[in-house]
Amino acid sequence: MNQRSSRLNARTRRRISNLPVHAVLMLLLLLSLLPVAMLFIQSGKTAEQFDANPWGLALPYNFGNFAQIAPGVTGYLMNTLTVCIAAISIALTIASFSAYVFARFAFPGKELLYYAVISLMMVPFVLSLVPQYILIRRLGLLDTLWALIFPYAAGGAVFGVFLLRPFIASLPEDLFEAARMDGANELQTFFRIALPLCAPIIVTLSILLLLGQWNDVIWPSVAVLDEQYYTVSIGIWSLTRGYTQQTEWGLVFAAFTITSLPILILFIVARRFFIQGLSSGAIKL
Amino acid sequence: MFRRWQSAIVIVSRPFCKNELVIRAAGRKVIAMRHVPQSSNTTVARVDAPTSVRRREALRKRVWRKRHYYLYLLPLFLLLGIFSYFPPIMAFFYSVHEWDGVTLRPVGLQNFIELAGDPVFRRSTSNVLVFLVASIVTSLIPSLIVAELLFSLRSKGAEDFYRTLFLIPTLVPTIVITLTWRYIYHPQFGFINEMLSAVGLEDLRYDWLGSFNTVVPALIFIGFPWVQGTSVLILVAALYNIPSDIMESYRLDARGVWKRIWHIDLPLISGAIGIICVLTIINTLQGLTYQFAITGGGPGRASTVPAFYMYREAFYNGRFGYASAIGVVLFVIILAVTLLSARLFRSRVDFDPPTKA
Numbered sequence: 001m002n003q004r005s006s007r008l009n010a011r012t013r014r015r016i017s018n019l020p021v022h023a024v025l026m027l028l029l030l031l032s033l034l035p036v037a038m039l040f041i042q043s044g045k046t047a048e049q050f051d052a053n054p055w056g057l058a059l060p061y062n063f064g065n066f067a068q069i070a071p072g073v074t075g076y077l078m079n080t081l082t083v084c085i086a087a088i089s090i091a092l093t094i095a096s097f098s099a100y101v102f103a104r105f106a107f108p109g110k111e112l113l114y115y116a117v118i119s120l121m122m123v124p125f126v127l128s129l130v131p132q133y134i135l136i137r138r139l140g141l142l143d144t145l146w147a148l149i150f151p152y153a154a155g156g157a158v159f160g161v162f163l164l165r166p167f168i169a170s171l172p173e174d175l176f177e178a179a180r181m182d183g184a185n186e187l188q189t190f191f192r193i194a195l196p197l198c199a200p201i202i203v204t205l206s207i208l209l210l211l212g213q214w215n216d217v218i219w220p221s222v223a224v225l226d227e228q229y230y231t232v233s234i235g236i237w238s239l240t241r242g243y244t245q246q247t248e249w250g251l252v253f254a255a256f257t258i259t260s261l262p263i264l265i266l267f268i269v270a271r272r273f274f275i276q277g278l279s280s281g282a283i284k285l
Numbered sequence: 286m287f288r289r290w291q292s293a294i295v296i297v298s299r300p301f302c303k304n305e306l307v308i309r310a311a312g313r314k315v316i317a318m319r320h321v322p323q324s325s326n327t328t329v330a331r332v333d334a335p336t337s338v339r340r341r342e343a344l345r346k347r348v349w350r351k352r353h354y355y356l357y358l359l360p361l362f363l364l365l366g367i368f369s370y371f372p373p374i375m376a377f378f379y380s381v382h383e384w385d386g387v388t389l390r391p392v393g394l395q396n397f398i399e400l401a402g403d404p405v406f407r408r409s410t411s412n413v414l415v416f417l418v419a420s421i422v423t424s425l426i427p428s429l430i431v432a433e434l435l436f437s438l439r440s441k442g443a444e445d446f447y448r449t450l451f452l453i454p455t456l457v458p459t460i461v462i463t464l465t466w467r468y469i470y471h472p473q474f475g476f477i478n479e480m481l482s483a484v485g486l487e488d489l490r491y492d493w494l495g496s497f498n499t500v501v502p503a504l505i506f507i508g509f510p511w512v513q514g515t516s517v518l519i520l521v522a523a524l525y526n527i528p529s530d531i532m533e534s535y536r537l538d539a540r541g542v543w544k545r546i547w548h549i550d551l552p553l554i555s556g557a558i559g560i561i562c563v564l565t566i567i568n569t570l571q572g573l574t575y576q577f578a579i580t581g582g583g584p585g586r587a588s589t590v591p592a593f594y595m596y597r598e599a600f601y602n603g604r605f606g607y608a609s610a611i612g613v614v615l616f617v618i619i620l621a622v623t624l625l626s627a628r629l630f631r632s633r634v635d636f637d638p639p640t641k642a
Contacts, residue, residue: 021434025447028431031510032454035465038476039457042468054474090364098361107351108344113358120365122623123373126571126592127616130599130608131375132368134386154368157361215459218577222600233460237578240464249468256461263456271449278452279518 039260042253050249065254073258075228076235083145083231084213087152088206094153095160096202100194102161103168104176105186114165120158125218133222147223148213148231156209167201168194204277207270214263232259376616379609386603396610405586405594406611413590415501417569423511424565425558431512432520433546448521452514463578466507470494494580500588504575516561523557524550559630563623570619591615 044061052058102114132151141147171194179189217233224230230238236255243252267274348355380397383390400406431451435444454462469476472492481489493503527549535545551558573593576582582589582597591611599608 018438018440021438022443025431025434028427028510028512029447029450032451032512035462035469036454036457038465038469039461050474055476055479094361094364098358101354101357105351105354107354108348110354113362117361117365120369122620123369124567124571124616124619126595126619127376127612128369128372130595130605130612131372131379133599134375134379134605135368135372150364151368154364157364158369161361211456217460217574218596221577233458237460237464240467249474253465256465260457260461263458264453267452267456274452274456275448275518278455278515279522 036260039253039257042249043257044254045250047248047250062250065250066258069251069254070258072239073232073235073255076230076232077259077262079145079229079235080214080231080233083148083152084210086145086149087156087213088209090149090153091156091160091209092202092206095157095205096164096195096198097190098157099161099164100168100190103165104194114161117158117161121162129218129222132219136223143224143226143229145224145229148220151219152209152213152216155212156205159209160205163205164198164201167198171197200273200276203270203273207266207273208277210266211263235259373616376609376612379606380613381610382606384604384606386605389606392606396607397614399607400610400614405589406591408586409582409589409591409594412501412588413570413592416505416572416590417566419505420565420569421562423505423508424513424516425561427511428513428516428520428561429558431517432524433550435517435521436524437542444521448514448517451512451517454508455514459574460578463507463574467494467579470503495584497584497587500580500584504580504588507575513561519557519561520554523554527553556630559626563626563630566622566626567619570622571615 038055041057042055043065044063045058045065046062049058049062098117102110136142136147136151141150175193175197176189179193184192215233216231217237220231220234221237224234227235227238236252236259239255240252243249381391381393381395383392383395431447435447438444468474470493472478472490472495475493477493478490481487491499493499531549531553532545535549571592573590573596576588576590576593577596580588582593592615595608595611595615598604598611
């Protein structure tokens with residue numbers, strides 16, 4: 001009994017000594033989250049509420065802003081969604097199979113080809129921006145969603161091979177051996193063994209690619225000039241140029257919130273994969 | 286000798302062809318002699334077979350026998366060939382041409398010579414150096430502080446709670462955060478100016494983004510307090526990777542926390558710090574989002590950076606050749622920085638022997 005209470009005391013003491021740490025962390029956290037909180041606060045304000053109180057929380061919360069701006073933003077969201085789904089599917093299909101070939105078979109020049117792929121990660125985006133624009137224009141893809149899909153898919157495939165090859169290489173050979181004994185060929189071992197075991201890392205990879213593509217604003221700003229094909233980033237950027245009056249800020253912020261929500265909701269659903277993916281972003285060197 | 290073994294171990298876990306059995310048997314003896322741990326894969330020895338059957342086989346024949354593997358990789362190289370290899374190669378080609386999008390005229394190194402004397406380019410370079418120094422500090426110090434604080438809590442639950450919440454700003458689209466900050470800086474109704482009025486400092490209201498002397502600091506201030514959820518993840522993981530016996534011995538030594546951080550933590554997580562630094566440097570050197578979305582490089586040229594200057598020259602002024610030359614210069618700088626720091630951090634991490642001999 002005595003022992004137990006002293007242990008409890010120790011724990012309580014540690015909790016108390018942790019209090020200043022918590023205070024500092026909380027302060028930093030609140031400051032970090034402030035702009036995000038602003039999004040939600042500002043989204044629900046009418047013109048009068050903005051006039052009276054430009055930055056504080058105003059009640060009642062006016063959901064009308066969302067309804068009013070939603071039709072304009074839905075098109076952008078659909079474009080982004082189409083681009084992301086198409087680009088990520090192409091990237092994952094090609095990357096997972098190529099990584100499997102690189103990881104589990106021996107053939108002349110394999111390492112050379114592999115490094116040829118990996119070295120593309122060293123090519124910065126500023127070097128290819130201009131020629132890539134010219135290429136897309138020559139191919140007649142300017143002002144189509146393909147102008148976004150192909151370059152994103154290519155970039156995703158490189159990163160995918162980089163991330164997946166070591167993973168597939170680390171799978172125990174016994175599994176593949178057993179499948180081969182059962183008469184499975186190279187394609188079948190890929191679909192039945194490598195791919196299912198890769199599922200978690202493929203989810204992680206998809207999330208990383210999704211974040212990158214969702215955030216990109218520079219490439220869409222030159223590749224799609226027709227508003228019909230605007231992605232969310234470029235769409236809301238042009239929106240802020242349309243609604244310049246302060247009375248219209250509520251609408252702009254409502255658009256900001258709508259375009260931020262999908263990723264935030266996905267984060268709540270798949271937090272584990274996000275954390276895994278974002279920590280593995282470190283090895284992208 | 287040891288080095289040779291290591292390279293052998295790297296290649297190990299890959300499956301291979303029919304001469305596997307023979308070589309493996311030969312290799313086993315050698316392994317026993319060289320004290321390579323028994324737990325390591327027995328296929329290690331494949332590499333050690335010097336007169337391998339495979340060597341004798343002609344290369345061309347081998348390629349032909351394995352031709353289907355190249356076929357498997359064809360889709361990848363088709364996609365990359367067009368969209369990943371071709372553009373950067375063309376960047377070098379365009380950089381020695383004058384090109385307005387219609388007529389292409391070779392001009393040799395003219396673009397680079399012009400660039401060297403270009404006052405806008407010089408201004409943008411000095412700006413990006415300021416941004417570079419600032420971004421290294423802002424991307425590292427606050428995240429490092431948060432990581433150390435989280436580590437000191439020694440509570441999985443609290444750590445998870447903070448880690449998750451610090452990630453949220455990272456997940457809001459960059460453009461949304463960027464534009465929100467434009468509203469925060471708004472000269473008339475912006476949050477900062479409203480706050481100044483609210484506390485009676487009316488005189489300090491200012492057009493932060495529209496003035497020559499404040500635009501660069503204002504852009505650096507964006508994202509305050511600059512805690513990067515991603516960097517926190519990486520740093521906390523690195524701190525937990527420090528062998529606990531080292532940590533414990535230092536704790537019992539009763540030396541101060543600061544000393545521990547300085548002598549143990551920082552050197553042992555220098556790999557993670559290096560990665561964050563390099564990524565920050567690369568991103569800053571080619572960053573142009575703020576200029577694109579907020580300032581347009583202005584007022585005047587006060588906030589312009591090389592990447593944005595390139596963007597302008599190409600897409601506003603149609604000088605694709607000149608813009609490509611800027612891209613090439615940036616590429617060379619980024620490549621140099623990457624290689625240099627990779628070398629720097631490799632040598633610093635080396636104190637940790639990769640295998641127990």
